[in-house]
Amino acid sequence: MNVRTLCLGILALREASGYEIKKAVEDGMFSHFIEASYGSIYPALTHMLSDGLVSVREQVQEGKPLKKTYSITDSGQKALKHALHEIPQQDKYKSEFLFQALFRDQVDAQHLDDVFDGQLQFLHGELATIEQCGDSIEPGSGHAFVNGYGRAVIAAAIQYMEDSRGSLGLPQKATSSDAAE
Amino acid sequence: MNVRTLCLGILALREASGYEIKKAVEDGMFSHFIEASYGSIYPALTHMLSDGLVSVREQVQEGKPLKKTYSITDSGQKALKHALHEIPQQDKYKSEFLFQALFRDQVDAQHLDDVFDGQLQFLHGELATIEQCGDSIEPGSGHAFVNGYGRAVIAAAIQYMEDSRGSLGLPQKATSSDAAE
DNA sequence: ATCGGCATATATCAATCCGACACATAGCTT
DNA sequence: AAGCTATGTGTCGGATTGATATATGCCGAT
Helix, strand or coil: CCHHHHHHHHHHHCCECHHHHHHHHHCCCCCCCCCCCHHHHHHHHHHHHHCCCEEEEEECCCCCCCEEEEEECHHHHHHHHHHHCCCCCCCEEECHHHHHHHCHHHCCHHHHHHHHHHHHHHHHHHHHHHHHHHHHCCCCCHHHHHHHHHHHHHHHHHHHHHHHCHHHCCCCCCCHHHCCC | CCHHHHHHHHHHHCCECHHHHHHHHHCCCCCCCCCCCHHHHHHHHHHHHHHCCEEEEEECCCCCCCEEEEEECHHHHHHHHHHHCCCCCCCEEECHHHHHHHCHHHCCHHHHHHHHHHHHHHHHHHHHHHHHHHHHCCCCCHHHHHHHHHHHHHHHHHHHHHHHCHHHCCCCCCCHHHCCC
16 A cells, blocks of 8 residues: 555545645554655645545645645545555564664663663553544444554553563663653 | 664574575564565675675575575674664554554445454464464563563454454454364 | 744655565476 | 476665755744
């Protein structure tokens, strides 16, 4: 699946600008299982515009730059539906944290400690984002399923991390959920 | 972290050919959290060879093609150690399965069912790989931590998938762990 | 006050990486 | 004999990333 299809999917839920699509995959509902950069989003939108899969509405805003709000067209809806019926590629997970953890005997204890904390903070942030998005979702929907999936997986990762602190020889911290006390 | 560092890490554990590195990230111990293709592995090895980070040993095997076995050099070890002390990039997770699940109202029930089964099978395969690799690991090592992390996360995903079958309106199957009966 | 940082917003571009293919040999099946 | 799998190295077009450029306005700090 390419970035074009990804944008199409987001635009099927609501109209958005390139900037807003980026935010959605960075902080929003999709952040857990999707990645895309400006360098692929903007060309994708331009490309789909010339293909008639999306339409633009240029908005001149006071105090803010020009905004191009894209909407999905009927043709785009059809293209999305088609893409949704292809066999999905296998999940891909990349973790530099785990790579470093693998070689823990070659890194300073201090660095390992920092990296471990960073990962835990990252996971808590992800979980917070997901739970926040989960408030406004009707049960039984695809959104609810995806939300629950993310929550289950990240909660398990946090659980494992907290249980393993000791066995990695790292100092015990205060309960990570209220680390900011 | 680029593919060069990744190859360096694998070569730090044991000498290997490009083909064996690919297998390691595809099926082996690293498959859960690392990705790399031939198109990046071979150029990376050539590049590192000219930089003196690795050395080659060409093996002419009977009945098999020429094999270039790469080993890490002292210079390579130093480069690896340096790379291991950089701040790791955030984890990246991409799932086309979850993307399709999000739009489940736009896909055929049959397709959703197939895709759901595919994901469960994929997860069971991942778990089997991880558990298989876990046999020959000494407790307390980085390997053990990484192995446990993968196991925890994937087990949670499987658990959630099986619990959610009904709520997605999909037919209940036999226990997925013995689906091959 | 103005300087830097942050948020909004679009866009480009070199470097990197993926996925598919080409080439080569051998064994095993249909 | 043809095709598939496995071992093995390698290239190449196209997709993608990550950094950067450009522009405007707001807000806090020096």
